[in-house]
Amino acid sequence: MVNWRFLQGLLQHLGLSRRWIDLISLILSSASTKFILNGSPDRRICHARGLHQGNPLSPLLFVLVMGGLNTLINLADARLLLRPLHPKIRDRAFMYADDVVIFLQSI
Numbered sequence: 001m002v003n004w005r006f007l008q009g010l011l012q013h014l015g016l017s018r019r020w021i022d023l024i025s026l027i028l029s030s031a032s033t034k035f036i037l038n039g040s041p042d043r044r045i046c047h048a049r050g051l052h053q054g055n056p057l058s059p060l061l062f063v064l065v066m067g068g069l070n071t072l073i074n075l076a077d078a079r080l081l082l083r084p085l086h087p088k089i090r091d092r093a094f095m096y097a098d099d100v101v102i103f104l105q106s107i
Contacts, residue, residue, distance in 0.1 A: 001049055001050045002049065002050055002051050002061070002062065002065050003049060004025065004028060004029075004048075004049055006065065006068070007024075007028075007061060007064075007065055008021055008024075008025060010064060010065060010068045011024065011064070013068075014064070024057065024061070027055065027057060028047070028051070028052075028055075029046075029047075029048075031046075031047045031052045031055065032044045032045060032046045032047060033045045033047070062098060066095050066100065069093070069100070070093050070095065073092050073093050073102065074092075077092055082104060082105075083104070083105040084105070085103055085105055089103055091103075092104070
């Protein structure tokens, strides 16, 4: 699940102007869902996190967030903040479409 604060900080770090970040935030925060319950529409539920299917910006934003996550994992690994993995495992994170696999060793 994508945290909107992390996304906003990432966009700011990437150099987007406050205006663009605010517009993207407005698009995300205006998303809502209605369920049909017993044949009648139920109340509207406003979203407070995540990226939503059907939004044309969602795939791009997701790729940016996954790039940021991968950078943080690599930085933690380089600073020896993570326990070493088996020598045959070279990468800690594998990302494809909307799936992420992260390898960590428990303490």
